[in-house]
Amino acid sequence: MSKNHKTGDDIKQAELVKFVQKSGVTRREFLRHAVAAGVTTTAAASLWSANSMAAPKKGGHLRVGSEGGSNSDVIDPRRAIGTNQLTCPIMSMFDTLTHLDENGAPVPSLCESWEASADAKTWRFKLRKDIEFHNGKTLEPADVIASYAYADDDANAHGDSRSIMANLADKKVDGDYVVLSLKSPNADLPILLTAYGLLIAPAGTTTEDWEKGVGTGPYMLEDFDPGVRFAVQRNPNHYRDDEGHFDSAEFVNIQDQASRTNALRSGEMDIINRPDPKTTNLLGKVPGIRLLESAGNQHYTMPMRVNEEPFANLDVRQAVKWGVDREAILEKILRGYGYLGNDHPIGRDQQYFNGELPQRVMDPDKATFHLKKAGLTSLTLELFAADTAWIGSVDAAQLVQESAKQSAINIKVTRAAEDGYWADTWNVKPWCLSYWGGRASEDWMFTAAYSAESSWNETAMQHDRFNELLLAARGELDTNKRRERYYEMQEILYDRGGAVVPVFSSYVLAMSDKLGHASKISSSFDLDAFRVARNFWFES
16 A cells, blocks of 8 residues: 555545534534544544644633542642542642653743753753742742752651652752752753652741642642542633633542542543543443543552561562462453553653563462472461552452462452551551552652652662662663663562562543543643643533
8 A cells, every 4th residue: 555545534534624624613513523424433532632623721610530538638749649639639739840741751840941961960940930829929949949948858758759859969049040969960850850749839838838739830729628629720820821721620539439430420520530440441432421541650569568577588579479460450450451560660661661571470380489489388468458559459459369379378358448548558568559650760760669768668678789770870871871770670670579560550531521631641640640630621
């Protein structure tokens, strides 16, 4: 077939584009015409966005139903953890110095540009001059410095922000510039500064002041009931016209997935995250509802704390890894919305993904081999789970329980309390279920979840070679050398780490077909990298 040959579908789509450009129909009308012309709904939706047929419209009240809220939630991003219901509104009220675009690349946010020294140790960020906080105060470099100092406070430290700030040797103001000097080089600093633990507030903001929600974002705080509801309204003085299209938005904590789905179907919510994979395809066929999937670096983990018995024994950890039927989790829990994990946190689309490691699958012979090396003929463990960790966690734990029997591993599944899971179970119990939204760079992911100094090191791993490689790779500007180091780090986790990483999971949103968005949404984090209220709009 020649390059210039057009298929019937090409002709149909070209005619549809001309039709819409002439008539100015709504998205819903366009989809109706597309289906009548023989184009699938999914293809038509992509065509609509790709041809910029849907210009963002202002107005309306967005209702987001998500999970993870707790009565212990706070607005302070340094202490916000494990909850989409909390992070989304926080990210609508505050900004970071930089943010990630839909492709995961860092772009200016509060700054207008940046430059780095040749050794990537000194970075200069020029601030925009047209930005005001919600209280009317003009943004100044001193506000950024003070916010970073707060993030560096041990008493309030967020896992991401603390580990990033730990590498800062100095931070100062130079005219319109924020100057950051690093202890060791880091070519990824503009990516790291997008962390939601590094949001910017006015200088002098205390722990108590954070609860007032005074940021520079497109929305301002209206009401906050921890673990229940978060309401915001549009900031009339926001410095950008291309985001924050709703008049107001509310984020409602709906922990139960069936209740979230019913809230969408009944029209109580406009968009929900984490629909039940078992019924997701059926939900997408409901009139007025559509699905949006983005594959990214989100992965599910079963961290074994290596500083506690029996997981201090390497062969016990290896036995558990070989005893998990990860294919069953992908098929029965995710229903194919993802791909197999390989016991390290780097996604297959990332730059330094080590595709040379053999894919680990369930192998009872290898599992029992390692048990024997540990001096055991069988093993009894307790696995803590709650669907707060990820949808289907309890069912997944029971699948692991069943498959592990073939390897003489007897697992007691204990259902932990949903409320307070991230405070009372995760990073506390020897073995539990967890998840990571993934991070935009290998350094960020390794630093947050596996480095010696991270408070979020859920496996409590302390591995000298791993930490040595982490520092070396972080400052390496030669991509080949950097790749070698990241490959070895993944191999260390594969062979010696405490995390079972059974699957990488796609982000799936279910929403009203009245909502519009850019042709591509971010796959860095859930709900369009927590920016759903910024980036979506009502088309009708």
